[in-house]
Amino acid sequence: MAEIKYEIEETLGELSESAKGWKKELNLISWNGRPAKFDLREWDPEHKKMGKGITLSREEIVALKEILNKIDI
Amino acid sequence: MAEIKYEIEETLGELSESAKGWKKELNLISWNGRPAKFDLREWDPEHKKMGKGITLSREEIVALKEILNKIDI
Numbered sequence: 001m002a003e004i005k006y007e008i009e010e011t012l013g014e015l016s017e018s019a020k021g022w023k024k025e026l027n028l029i030s031w032n033g034r035p036a037k038f039d040l041r042e043w044d045p046e047h048k049k050m051g052k053g054i055t056l057s058r059e060e061i062v063a064l065k066e067i068l069n070k071i072d073i
Numbered sequence: 074m075a076e077i078k079y080e081i082e083e084t085l086g087e088l089s090e091s092a093k094g095w096k097k098e099l100n101l102i103s104w105n106g107r108p109a110k111f112d113l114r115e116w117d118p119e120h121k122k123m124g125k126g127i128t129l130s131r132e133e134i135v136a137l138k139e140i141l142n143k144i145d146i
Contacts, residue, residue, distance in 0.1 A: 013140030015133040024133055026140055040113065040127055040137070053127050054113055060088040060097060061146055064113070067086030067099055068138040073131060 008047060009036045021045040031055070081120060082109045094118040104128070 007030045015024040022042050029039040038061045041053025056064065080103045088097040095115050102112040111134045114126025129137065 012144050013136070015129070015136040015140070024127070024129070026137065042127075052125070054097070054115075054125055056088070056097070058146060061141065063086070063088040064099065065138075065141040065146065067088070068134065068141060071085050073134055073138065 005032050006030065007036075012038075015040075018042075022051065029055075078105050079103065080109075085111075088113075091115075095124065102128075 008027050009030055010028040012026040012028065015026065017023045022044055024040070024042050027039050027041070028036040030036040038056040038058065039053060040056065042051030043049070081100050082103055083101040085099040085101065088099065090096045095117055097113070097115050100112050100114070101109040103109040111129040111131065112126060113129065115124030116122070
């Protein structure tokens with residue numbers, strides 16, 4: 001079976017926590033030894049199992065920040 | 074085959090565009106007729122095909138905004 005290697009280099013923040021302890025987190029993650037990217041994803045309490053998510057470049061994170069500061073939430 | 078119904082109620086912003094025209098967008102999307110949620114995802118130019126992404130509640134979007142305004146990017 002194929003394998004994905006990843007290393008969470010830094011947890012930048014937690015967005016929420018579910019009843020089962022899964023957290024949505026913004027992390028800096030290195031996938032397969034490549035330079036770390038921003039990653040918004042659900043994780044189990046031990047960071048062993050991952051859920052759905054999206055990887056973002058620095059430019060995309062900056063754009064997201066600007067969008068969130070512009071819209072009315 | 075099962076079907077997912079969705080309606081993009083509002084496009085809040087675009088984070089990036091790939092060479093093939095796919096865009097990472099922040100949208101307000103109603104899934105299967107439920108109240109709209111924030112959704113960060115890749116889309117083809119016609120919003121017909123979707124890629125990986127993550128759905129976020131209002132509380133999670135607010136938390137994300139606070140994280141992005143706190144970290145150094």
